[in-house]
Amino acid sequence: MVRTLIQLTAIIFSFEAAWFLLQGNLGLTAKDIAEVSSTKYGYNSNIVKSLSEQKADNWIGLALLLLAFSLQIANSLWEMRWIDHAISKKGMILAFVAGAIVFIACHFLSQIMGNTIYDQAMEFFNK
DSSP: OHHHHHHHHHHHHHHHHHHHHHHHHHTOOHHHHHHHHEETTEEOHHHHHHHHHHHHHHHHHHHHHHHHHHHHHHHHHSOOOGGGGSOOHHHHHHHHHHHHHHHHHHHHHHHHHHHHHHHHHHHHHHO
């Protein structure tokens, strides 16, 4: 019981910590980004780009954290057999391949999201 309590508590605390770290930027809208980057005489497009990329990265990070949290909870709830204590080389290789594919896909998705948010924020200046 103590092992399960410690493992699940650590998983939950990790998720909670990530949530509080991410929520600062997740609430920014394209309008907020435009307002933050504006000056008396115009705007700074570098700030708009940076904040847009940060917001996209934070959304991707949150999605990955939710996925990791779900997988860890599912693994914890899955009844462990004596044979499950061994490390599978095939499982390790598949995990690294899946991780690499997800990382590359998330990288491109983050770029697309960042550009979309940037375009939305720049619309406020082009009006």
